[in-house]
Amino acid sequence: MEPFEFSFMLWEFDFNLLAIDKSLLESNPKLLRDAVKSFFADSFRKMDGEATIEADSDLIRVRWVPAAPNDTKELVDLAVALLKQGAFKQAKPILESLSNRFPEDVTVHFNYGMMLSDQGLFEEAIRHLLTAVTLSPGHADAWNALGVAYLRIGKEGEAIRALERSHGLQPDNPYTLRNLGGLLAKDNPPKGLPYLEKAAKLLPKDQQALYGYGLCLAKVNRTDEADEVFRRTVEISPYTQVAELCRKERTLIGAQNLRAVPGQLRMDAVMYCLSAMEIFDREGPEARQRITFEIALLGRSGLDINDATPKYSLSSLEGTFSGLQLVSFMYVGFQQMDPATDTGIDLSKEYEAARSLFARG
Secondary structure, three states, X not given: OOOEEEEEEHHHOOHHHOOOOHHHHHHXXXXXXXXXXXXXXXXXXXXXXXXXXXXXXXXXXXXXXXXXXXXXXXXXXXXXXXXXXXXXXXXXXXXXXXXXXXXXXHHHHHHHHHHHHHOOOXXXXXXXXXXXXXXXXXXXXXXXXXXXXXXXXXXXHHHHHHHHHHHHHOOOOHHHHHHHHHHHXXXXXXXXHHHHHHHHHHOOOOHHHHHHHHHHHHHOXXXXXXXXXXXXXXXXXXXXHHHHHHHHHHHHHHHXXXXXXXXXXXXXXXXHHHHHHHHHHHHOHHHHHHHHHHHHHHHOOOOOOOOOOXXXXXXXXXOEEOHHHHHHHHHXXXXXXXXXXOOOXXXXXXXXXXXXXXXXX
């Protein structure tokens, strides 16, 4: 019976798969080789058939003879388990070998195509995903993955058609809803909104789904709802890239609210700017820089400028402050130190009014 064989360089192995400290493995090549051999030996021990794992210097060779000619499910399961752990370099040779040996296995083409798409190998990914949907036209997840791959290379028309096919087969698939809604909302926010709203309900902890829904709400001028969605998104995990994007969107919404009545000054912001000028004049340049930079750093976690409640504190300045008060202080600080700095909010009219008051004492 023809065996499955694949190999890879030792340094390509994902150390996170091993229950040994990474620094210890890096300093002991023999221990690393033995640990990798043991990993595959344990993996294949659970499968019917005979496996041989060899380590020659930096090369790992794996050979598996299945018990039955078409017994591939366990090997596919191993590859999928590796994919879920992010071990692409270990999963790829297995899936490549399987796709060559069993060209009509839908599961192999689907998982191999998704992995290649995530690695940026889009043309090859699309080839495998097209094979998957040709072999199984009712495979909603494969149509969704195909749509994502098309989108990643800018073929939006093909992406929409593939995602609509996935949605037709599985209307409650939250990832298809998220992907299709986001794509439709680019040119037609009202059309994309129902998909994104449903995706957000089905994936209440998915930051990407909530962020897309919030953006679409903002585009259709439902800014209060958008702000609440962005706030909830940040709370899920405050230090992700998506959370940072949500904070920026909340700042933009806050700035729009400040200018809700065109031409009118926010007198509270004027007085906050005046207070900042008085403090900076009294405390000096070093204190100004310290206070301004601390507020800027705090602002990365989000400052609610629509809530007048004093709920923020600084180590560089006594007292508690509202979000708008701190943003006003930061605006004055950067205007005095580097006027070209983009603070993300326009308080130029309030700043000039405060300067006039400050000049008059």
